[in-house]
Amino acid sequence: MRRSGLLLALVAVLLCLTAAPATAQRAALPDIEDEVMCVSCEIPLNVAESAQADKQRDLIRALIAQGRGKEQIKAALVAEYGEDVLALPDRSGFGITAYAIPLALMALLAGGLVVLLPRWRRRTPAGIGVAAAPELSDFEARRLDDELERYER
Amino acid sequence: MKRVTVAVLAAVVAAALIGMLAYGLDAREVDLSIEQALARGERPTAPSRELAVLDAAPATRSVSDLRGKVVVLNFWASWCGPCEAEAPVLDRAQERLERAAAGTVLGVTRDDSTPDSLKFVREHDVTYPSVRDVDTKLARDYASRNVPETFVIDARGRIAAARRGAVDEAWMDEALAKVLP
Numbered sequence: 001m002r003r004s005g006l007l008l009a010l011v012a013v014l015l016c017l018t019a020a021p022a023t024a025q026r027a028a029l030p031d032i033e034d035e036v037m038c039v040s041c042e043i044p045l046n047v048a049e050s051a052q053a054d055k056q057r058d059l060i061r062a063l064i065a066q067g068r069g070k071e072q073i074k075a076a077l078v079a080e081y082g083e084d085v086l087a088l089p090d091r092s093g094f095g096i097t098a099y100a101i102p103l104a105l106m107a108l109l110a111g112g113l114v115v116l117l118p119r120w121r122r123r124t125p126a127g128i129g130v131a132a133a134p135e136l137s138d139f140e141a142r143r144l145d146d147e148l149e150r151y152e153r
Numbered sequence: 154m155k156r157v158t159v160a161v162l163a164a165v166v167a168a169a170l171i172g173m174l175a176y177g178l179d180a181r182e183v184d185l186s187i188e189q190a191l192a193r194g195e196r197p198t199a200p201s202r203e204l205a206v207l208d209a210a211p212a213t214r215s216v217s218d219l220r221g222k223v224v225v226l227n228f229w230a231s232w233c234g235p236c237e238a239e240a241p242v243l244d245r246a247q248e249r250l251e252r253a254a255a256g257t258v259l260g261v262t263r264d265d266s267t268p269d270s271l272k273f274v275r276e277h278d279v280t281y282p283s284v285r286d287v288d289t290k291l292a293r294d295y296a297s298r299n300v301p302e303t304f305v306i307d308a309r310g311r312i313a314a315a316r317r318g319a320v321d322e323a324w325m326d327e328a329l330a331k332v333l334p
Contacts, residue, residue: 040264050232051233051234052233054232055266056266059268059269079287081264081265081266081287082288108166
């Protein structure tokens with residue numbers, strides 16, 4: 001009786017675990033709205049107030065109602081409105097600077113660290129941060145020996 | 154020596170950043186080259202791209218396909234109020250061009266989904282064909298930023314008239330008079 005109860009509980013837990021990802025993947029309008037652009041107003045859809053933005057939201061709601069996932073909905077939006085619907089900078093022209101500048105800055109930073117770190121190390125005085133052991137008095141040395149002897153017995 | 158190198162490097166980076174900013178600002182400026190050419194009495198070549206036909210994809214159509222015919226190229230979207238208002242004017246222009254076997258109105262939808270565009274076509278009894286400019290590349294070729302915008306193209310594939318905003322009967326009559334024999 002007890003075993004069958006445990007088995008039932010285990011099955012229930014397993015069912016919850018398998019059902020959880022499906023629930024987590026279910027798309028929601030606010031979750032998509034902040035990752036796509038209102039194509040006519042060129043601002044994120046979640047802050048856009050226009051007739052075109054409303055039509056775009058209607059389309060997203062319809063796709064959610066069809067049970068489509070977030071990535072599927074974004075792909076459908078690209079098919080309808082083009083790449084500009086994704087809240088990403090252009091991959092050509094001026095937009096490429098949005099990708100190039102962070103990479104250039106990271107390379108510059110890495111280069112700077114490669115050059116400067118060895119210098120900083122050389123400048124650091126040897127042994128800094130390691131406290132020198134204090135000298136023991138005769139009394140302390142004798143006491144330490146006694147303690148060690150007692151410990152070894 | 155090293156200090157000079159660092160200073161030069163910093164100056165180069167700063168100049169590059171300022172240059173990119175200036176380029177970005179310049180790219181955002183409104184392009185009026187078509188209007189300026191028309192004002193000089195010139196007829197600039199009409200840009201052309203193969204675009205999917207609204208209700209018959211993957212079939213495509215382009216302005217170049219219609220060389221030898223007059224084309225009234227109209228950028229529109231279903232959510233645009235002025236596009237609704239001008240639809241009857243464009244329908245009458247289509248009737249006139251068809252009757253004279255002189256050409257066609259060619260709608261170009263942008264920033265609009267296929268179901269919304271098709272609903273607009275049904276509700277407003279639109280009789281002329283439309284293509285979908287999904288990536289707004291054709292719109293960019295015409296320096297088009299909004300809807301509606303209309304370009305009347307002569308039989309030699311050159312822009313004869315342009316309107317940024319809704320068209321009315323008077324404007325359409327005047328524009329067609331320039332291109333019809």
